[in-house]
Amino acid sequence: MEKEFYFNKDELKQFGNIVAFQEAMGKKFFDYYGEVMQEGALTAREKSLIALAVAHAIQCPYCIDAYSHECLKQGSDEEQMMEAVHVAAAIRAGTSLVYGVQMMNHVKKVTM
Amino acid sequence: MSIKQRTKSLRATGNELSDTFIQLEVLNGHHAKAAAFPSFEEKLETLGFAPLMSADIEIFQLNIGKLCNQTCAHCHVDAGPDKKHEMMSKDLLDKCVEIIAASPSIHTVDITGGAPEMHPHFRWFVEQVTALGKKVISRCNLTIIVANHKYLDLPEFYARHKVNVVSSLPYFTKLRTDAQRGDGVFEDSIKALKMLNEVGYGREDSGLQLDLVYNPSGAFLPGAQVTLETEFKRHLIQRYDIVFNNLFTITNMPISRFLDYLLESGNYEEYMQSLVDAFNPGTVPGLMCRNTISVSWEGYLYDCDFNQMLNLRVAPEHTRHLNDFDVEALSRRSIVLNQHCYGCTAGSGSSCGGALE
Numbered sequence: 001m002e003k004e005f006y007f008n009k010d011e012l013k014q015f016g017n018i019v020a021f022q023e024a025m026g027k028k029f030f031d032y033y034g035e036v037m038q039e040g041a042l043t044a045r046e047k048s049l050i051a052l053a054v055a056h057a058i059q060c061p062y063c064i065d066a067y068s069h070e071c072l073k074q075g076s077d078e079e080q081m082m083e084a085v086h087v088a089a090a091i092r093a094g095t096s097l098v099y100g101v102q103m104m105n106h107v108k109k110v111t112m
Numbered sequence: 113m114s115i116k117q118r119t120k121s122l123r124a125t126g127n128e129l130s131d132t133f134i135q136l137e138v139l140n141g142h143h144a145k146a147a148a149f150p151s152f153e154e155k156l157e158t159l160g161f162a163p164l165m166s167a168d169i170e171i172f173q174l175n176i177g178k179l180c181n182q183t184c185a186h187c188h189v190d191a192g193p194d195k196k197h198e199m200m201s202k203d204l205l206d207k208c209v210e211i212i213a214a215s216p217s218i219h220t221v222d223i224t225g226g227a228p229e230m231h232p233h234f235r236w237f238v239e240q241v242t243a244l245g246k247k248v249i250s251r252c253n254l255t256i257i258v259a260n261h262k263y264l265d266l267p268e269f270y271a272r273h274k275v276n277v278v279s280s281l282p283y284f285t286k287l288r289t290d291a292q293r294g295d296g297v298f299e300d301s302i303k304a305l306k307m308l309n310e311v312g313y314g315r316e317d318s319g320l321q322l323d324l325v326y327n328p329s330g331a332f333l334p335g336a337q338v339t340l341e342t343e344f345k346r347h348l349i350q351r352y353d354i355v356f357n358n359l360f361t362i363t364n365m366p367i368s369r370f371l372d373y374l375l376e377s378g379n380y381e382e383y384m385q386s387l388v389d390a391f392n393p394g395t396v397p398g399l400m401c402r403n404t405i406s407v408s409w410e411g412y413l414y415d416c417d418f419n420q421m422l423n424l425r426v427a428p429e430h431t432r433h434l435n436d437f438d439v440e441a442l443s444r445r446s447i448v449l450n451q452h453c454y455g456c457t458a459g460s461g462s463s464c465g466g467a468l469e
Contacts, residue, residue, distance in 0.1 A: 045339050072328070074335035075343050077285050 012062045045074035052081060053088040115255060116295040117183040121192040122369060129372050130190065132423040138371065138380075139451040147381050149388050152457075153449045161396050163446035166415070168217040169439065171404040173224065173464070174208060175420060176200050176234065178409065180226040181259045184280075184293045186327065186370040188421050191226040199231055200409040207434045208407065209240045215439050222404075222464065224251040224417065229263060242273045249276045251325075251464075255297055257304040264307075271311045276321040278360070278464075279305075282329045284347040292329040305354045314356040323358045325466075331379035333386060333459055334361035337467040360466030363387075365418050365455040387454040395461030398468040401447045407434060415447045417464070418455070424448045 019026030037047055048070040055063030071081050122130035129135050134143065141148025156162040177199035180191035200208075212218055221241045228234050228250055241248050250270065257266045270277055281301055282292045289298035305314075305322075312318035324344060328334050341359035348354040364370045366384060374380040401415040405426075411434040414420035427446050431438035461468025 039336070039339075043339050044336060045343070069332055072330060073332045075326075075340040077283060077288060079285070 007061045009061075009065070012066065015062075043074075045071075045076060048074045049076055049080065049084045053084040056085045057088040057092055115182060115259075115293075115297055115300065117192075118291070118294050119183050119185050119369070121183060121190050121194055122372060123190065124192070124194050127372060129368065132421070135367055135371060135422060136450065138375070139366065145375055145380075147384075149384050149451060149454075152451050152453045155391065156396065156449065159393050159396075161393070162449075164396070164399070164402070164449060166402050166443060166445045166447060168443050169215065169403065169405045170217055171220045171222055171400070172208070172212055172215075172218045173222040173404050173406045173417060174200070175224050175406065175408055175417060176205075176226070176228045176231045176237070178226045179230045180253065181230070181256055182227070182253055182294055182297065184369070185373060186292055186329070186364050188365050188368045188370060188418060189224075189226065190368045190421070195226065198226075198409050200411070202233055204409075204411045204434055205233055205237050207411070207437075209237070209244075211434065211437050211439075212241060212246060213244050217439075217443070218246065220247045220249060222249040222251070227253050227256040229256050229266060235269060238269075238273055238275060242275070247276060248273065249278055252277050252279050253293075254279045254281070254304040255300040257307060258300050267307045267311045267313065270308075271313065271320055274319060276323065277308060277313060278323045278325060280325045280327070281305075281344075282327060284344055284351070288329045302352050302354065305348075305356070306352070309353075309355060314354075322356045323360055324356050325360050325362055327362045327364050331374060331377065331383045333363055333390060334462075334467075337361040337460065358466070360464075361460075361462070362464070362466065363455045363458055363462035365452050367418060367452050368421055384451075384454070387458045390458035391454060392457055392459060392461060392469075395457045395468045398461065398463075399447075399456055400463035400465065401456075404464075405442055411435065413437070413442070415445075416456075418452055419448055419450075422450065422452065424450060 016030070037044065048067055051063065052067040052071050055067050068081065137143040138146040153162060156164060175189070178189055178191045178195035179193070179199060180195065181193060183192040212221060223234070223237070225231070229252065238248055238250070257263050281289065283289050286298040289301065290296065308314065308322055311320070313320045314322035326334060326340055326344070334340065337359065340361055344359050345356070348356070366374055366380070366387070374383050404416060406414040406417050406420045408414065408420050413426045413432055413434070414424065415426055425432045425448070426442065427448055428438070428441045430436060431441050456462050
């Protein structure tokens with residue numbers, strides 16, 4: 001029997017199939033997604049860097065592959081892509097650290 | 113600085129892809145290494161574009177020889193320092209001048225190689241063609257300008273004859289450029305670009321046109337030409353005070369050394385699929401093969417430089433060599449198609465002059 005894995009790389013190619021179980025919502029999603037990623041006030045290149053950072057923040061293997069490729073295609077270089085990942089990492093780190101205030105406040109409240 | 117080559121020509125390494133027949137076997141899915149993809153020709157037939165016919169010949173593209181000071185990893189010509197004998201003879205260059213002079217529809221002569229400047233009669237040829245009032249494009253790899261003292265005056269020579277210099281610069285960083293073209297290429301390219309700027313190239317109102325060519329340094333398609341041009345201009349002016357006119361994005365064709373790279377890196381199937389998926393019928397009417405004739409160093413005629421490298425000669429049998437040049441028949445020829453043609457129709461399209469739409 002073929003070994004099974006979560007996050008099978010080839011399953012990304014089947015993403016479009018989600019419309020089979022809910023066509024109307026699926027179609028709306030893909031239209032929306034396509035519209036969002038078009039050139040607008042932000043360039044497609046800038047959007048692909050944002051998507052790469054978000055992909056790292058949400059730790060989505062499909063998105064990381066797809067947007068690493070897309071960033072290269074849109075002309076970003078290795079340094080810019082890694083900086084985008086650092087932005088994601090910094091925001092994540094900051095999000096944890098800012099809860100430190102809550103911890104400090106609680107500690108102050110219950111200690112002498 | 114001398115360039116340290118990262119690769120060798122297919123022939124020098126005894127690679128089976130140095131045989132164009134094997135390349136066509138791979139592209140058509142008749143080789144153990146390669147999957148098959150829908151036929152490009154059948155796709156055009158379905159859409160009513162076949163046979164794809166040429167129009168008047170406006171661009172005479174001459175591959176003057178395969179000798180080059182670089183051995184780039186993606187080179188579709190398989191050019192390099194070992195290609196010392198593949199250079200057009202003076203007799204054939206004379207014949208080219210005669211044909212160009214007698215063909216009013218030809219307004220541009222596009223000289224490519226190898227490094228065309230390494231041909232012993234290159235400057236003579238440029239002088240002859242510009243004297244005919246034709247526009248000359250030279251596909252200069254930049255580093256040749258600083259490769260030897262005898263080439264240092266190339267910027268002045270180009271400026272004197274108002275040659276449109278079109279130069280490859282895969283990226284505005286050393287890492288990406290050297291990975292594709294050899295260690296030291298980025299640094300030498302920057303020096304050469306500064307020399308071209310010094311004589312006026314790329315500067316407004318100078319009348320001296322300097323265009324850069326971007327082709328992806330890997331198994332991905334080029335993004336939007338306008339966006340990339342903006343990025344290149346921003347970085348080159350900020351970091352190096354370099355200016356240029358246009359950036360042309362060119363898709364890497366799955367032939368020759370780039371085909372070898374795709375196969376060896378395990379990217380062939382995905383890359384071909386991305387070309388097929390990105391097929392854009394809107395690019396077909398503007399394909400460069402429709403107004404170009406491509407001439408090899410041996411004088412044979414092809415629909416484009418890529419067909420030349422796959423040894424797919426023009427269709428009309430009586431006019432396949434400079435010595436039998438029949439401009440009427442060549443202006444109404446059916447274009448020879450194959451699977452690599454997906455490279456020119458993907459996304460915004462691709463040509464020697466960049467994106468098609």
